[in-house]
Amino acid sequence: MTTAKQRGTVTRIVRDKGFGFLSGADDGRDYFFHRSACSDFVALVNGSRVTFTAAPDNPKGPRADHVDLVEQ
Secondary structure (H helix, E strand, O other), X not given: OOOOOEXXXXXXXXXXXXXXXXXXXXXXXXXXXXHHHEOOHHHOXXXXXXXXXXXXXXXXXXXXXXXXXXXX
């Protein structure tokens, strides 16, 4: 786990469930994120560029925290 901000791109948003997935540009991993980890979940769309920190992996895989929109 790293606490440094990474860059990534939102690949899928599941609005009704309140979560999404992003692909990390810096490490190539795919990350899950919950709306509570986002500064502005409503503004995110597929293809949004974001910064985030990698949280400890959960049993299902990598998790993103502190997800912030950079650009649409």
